Amino acid sequence: MKNIIIIFLKEMKDILRDRRTLLLMVVMPLVLFPLIINISSKFMMKLETSAKTKILRVGVILNSNDDRIRRSVSSRDDMTLTDVNDENSIESMINGKTLDFCIVFDEQFDKKVKTLQQGEIRLYFKSSAKNDISKKRIDKLLSDYKNDLLEERFRILELSIDVVKAFNINEKDIVSVKEKFGEKVGGFIPYLFVIFCFVGAMYPAIDLGAGEKERGTIETLLVSPASRTQIVIGKFIVVTLSGIISAVLTFVGLYASIKLNSEIPAEILDLILKVIDINSIIVIFTLIIPISVFFAGILLSFSFFANSFKEAQSIMTPFNFVVIIPAFIGTLPGMKLTATTAMIPILNVSLASKGIISGTVNSGHLAIVYISMFLLAAVSLIICIKWFGREQVIFRG
């Protein structure tokens, strides 16, 4: 036990002095997240504000005696009216940015509307993230006009609007905010911490296994009184802890970036913080431990097999996909924790976390997740110890 502690303390000190490890384990989850979320939310808010306040240049080809649309556009402060004569020139005007939207009344519009048929209005625009937000104002304008015409028709026909509305559907959705949130974005959180847990454990694993071989320090360590099992366990704890720290810091980074984000409205912020409560976080953290142990076992085994840092990286890079794919599947809507999915590593943690956030997790399934993950973690540790004990692995090539 004493040797395990000595090895653990030395390895911990060693990796905490490694810039690459610190970058992946601490800086990325803690700094990169708030930065990405802040920048992207600021960008989105700016885009939305700009789209909402932009004075739209609206062209109209009337072809009608009814000039309500034209009057509506010209009376608004957030729109300027341009009378367009030729429909063929609209595209070039929009491309040339002299127009944002153009409303064209069909030549038969008046005739059709008068005979209670369906008239046609063509709306020209160039879709983009910003224009799609602005378009809502034009849609509202046209919708109001449509409602006016409908009301007129009902008046002429002396009918109530209820004639075309046989019944009203009064939806009573009993889903809680927590469930809704969990279903929509709950999968995203485990996806992030699973990935960061893996990435955070990867570099220490490479350094403590293949790095030791590459530096030529493995021989002297093997000649020390520490047994191979003690060496593996000492290193194993460091790699596991690195994964846990990385996953926890991802959480902290995510939490801080949401909490410190001035762009998120207070009511939404309150809602998020209520949904991700302390109990959910604690239960999720208990899932991070077995998955970190599982990752540590696999990564260290690969690392002991490799002869150099570079070889270890090339072995582990494809394994990234083995982690990303089940973690990603867990984010898909409709994916739920069942007795079967509870036994699939990574996917089970992802789905269980999603269920915990939405409050819909089944305790039986959660138990299967714990049992399977702890079993896998134990197996990965045993494999790692056995692997390290093999001469062909340590002195490969």
Place this chain on the structure above:
Amino acid sequence: MIEVENISKRFRLSRKQRREMGEDYSGGKFIQSVSDVSFKCTPGKIFTLLGPNGAGKTTILRMLGTILKQDSGKIIVAGLDTLKEPDKVRSKIGFLTGTTGLYARLTPEEMVKYYANLYGISGKKYTEKRDLLFDLLEINKFKDRRIGKLSSGMKQKVSIARTLIHDPEVVIFDEPTVGLDVITSRNIIKLIRDCRDEGKTVIFSTHIMGEVSMLSDDLAIMNRGKIIFNDTFNKFKTGMKSATIEDEFVRIVGGEK
């Protein structure tokens, strides 16, 4: 004391290794690295293992250090069987190679303390031994600098301190001067002599003839996993049929046709 009795060791060859061996590959999935080797190293004497690259010297030293296990035969180090009590054997030996690596992000002080702790040396005993070695090897002036920033000579001094911090009964040197400059190599040679003078059992492997004549009390010459000469160095010299040690070595291992 080291007693080696009829040890053999073979390694499984990977497909890649078999391909890389080219003409040297003689078929089969295994390569015999050490074949029926026996020798004895006595305290207060330097036992030299001389042989060309690939002769099996490192494999033997690794078996002495319990890093590898022999397939057959028996090794007794400091009165302990390497297969039965490997942990105890390791606490009795110091192991130094020319390619010995150090942890670049640790300081010499931290590096030596790490190994001292693994050998169960702490407190006053550690401080005394560390002070002695650090004074002797002049490590004090750079003891708090990161090892990665040190010169190769400084690094080798740290390796020596690491090897001797637990005052081992048996010291194993595996080609300890490979890649080192003349001054550092001389320091190592002096260290090997000092170990002998202190009554330690010293075994070192080399393929450098100058070192053989400077250090050897007993000599074993290895080729293709077998010992082809094993006696005192004086007997080797008196029985030489060639003009120089180098020529005699080449003659014995059959290097020239």
